[in-house]
Amino acid sequence: MTRPPRWADVVLTPLISLALAFALSALVILAIGESPWLALRTMVTGALGSSYGWGYTLYYATNFIFTGLAVAVAYHASLFNIGGEGQATMGGLGVALVALALPWPHWGLALPAAVVGAALFGAAWALVPAWLQAKRGSHIVITTIMFNFIAAAVLNYVLVNVMRPVGSMDPASARFPEGTRLPRLTDMAAGIGIEWGKATPANITFLIALAACALVWVLIWRTPLGYEIRAFGRSERAARYAGISPVRITVVAMLISGGLAGLMAINNVMGEAGRLVLNHVEGAGFIGIAVALMGRNHPFGILLAALLFGFLYQGGGELALWTSIPRELIVVIQALVILFTGALDNMVRMLIAPLFGRRA
Numbered sequence: 001m002t003r004p005p006r007w008a009d010v011v012l013t014p015l016i017s018l019a020l021a022f023a024l025s026a027l028v029i030l031a032i033g034e035s036p037w038l039a040l041r042t043m044v045t046g047a048l049g050s051s052y053g054w055g056y057t058l059y060y061a062t063n064f065i066f067t068g069l070a071v072a073v074a075y076h077a078s079l080f081n082i083g084g085e086g087q088a089t090m091g092g093l094g095v096a097l098v099a100l101a102l103p104w105p106h107w108g109l110a111l112p113a114a115v116v117g118a119a120l121f122g123a124a125w126a127l128v129p130a131w132l133q134a135k136r137g138s139h140i141v142i143t144t145i146m147f148n149f150i151a152a153a154v155l156n157y158v159l160v161n162v163m164r165p166v167g168s169m170d171p172a173s174a175r176f177p178e179g180t181r182l183p184r185l186t187d188m189a190a191g192i193g194i195e196w197g198k199a200t201p202a203n204i205t206f207l208i209a210l211a212a213c214a215l216v217w218v219l220i221w222r223t224p225l226g227y228e229i230r231a232f233g234r235s236e237r238a239a240r241y242a243g244i245s246p247v248r249i250t251v252v253a254m255l256i257s258g259g260l261a262g263l264m265a266i267n268n269v270m271g272e273a274g275r276l277v278l279n280h281v282e283g284a285g286f287i288g289i290a291v292a293l294m295g296r297n298h299p300f301g302i303l304l305a306a307l308l309f310g311f312l313y314q315g316g317g318e319l320a321l322w323t324s325i326p327r328e329l330i331v332v333i334q335a336l337v338i339l340f341t342g343a344l345d346n347m348v349r350m351l352i353a354p355l356f357g358r359r360a
Helices: 006-031 036-048 051-076 084-101 109-135 140-163 185-191 205-222 224-234 238-241 246-273 284-294 299-323 328-343 343-360
Strands: none
Touching: 006 036, 006 299, 006 328, 006 343, 036 051, 036 140, 036 299, 051 084, 051 185, 051 205, 051 224, 051 246, 051 284, 051 299, 084 140, 084 246, 109 140, 109 185, 109 246, 205 224, 205 246, 205 299, 224 238, 224 246, 238 246, 246 284, 284 299, 284 328, 299 328, 328 343
């Protein structure tokens, strides 16, 4: 099969996939008797038309950046990590334990400790599936899915029986000390004289997510370890011949992947809720799979895809609030985006490849 040039594969294919997904979404909206133009205008205005909308879009995008990077690192080692949901759940437990361990006087001291706690707990939750894959041949997809449910059960037990304050009926931890409150983007903008508007949950974790994108790019494409990960992902037999240990690469790649997923909890547990609650991940671990696929497992592509899904989340909320279009339709739109950018990706590639083949 003729393949399109790399620029077309990276840029044109996702754009066409998105256009097809949105076109089909418009037909669905028409079928229920609503206006696609009104829906699009409401979503764009609600997600991008104000500093308030941008704040929520960036907040959601921060979660998806971490989980997307987690999937991408494992994918480069030919590992399909579907356990981001459970790893982020345990990352939240790590954040809560660190935040409640000391009366932190300032977020500048609490944040590095919470980063370490989130990454360690997320990585630890990925360790067992990694070891089972490397040493026993257990399929990483099956084990990571199973560990998602185990993580949810563990968090439920800990919140109800261990961390719940005395006399409280709410299955949640105690409030974190005031010193752990992370600066929000509204506070940071005000500090440099910019009027942001209404307060939103977007916080300094977004900057950490951008730094994570840069560090993952350096790791995968500019370090010996990244070369080994990519070599192992391309051909395990060739990697063995070159002296690369499959066990070591499998475990290390999954530890990094789990640590990145765990870091997501900094945003929603420490930055937004200020305590640990049930279901704080809210499906971001699974959305990260779509983000990584759409972003071609490249940090810059993941950043753009995370912003798109942040737009869909915030715009969908506005759509349900201000129109009669049901919120469930946003799930349909998200599913169509995932379908065309993931499962039907090769279909779009086959459609455009002959055009470049004829031109050549």
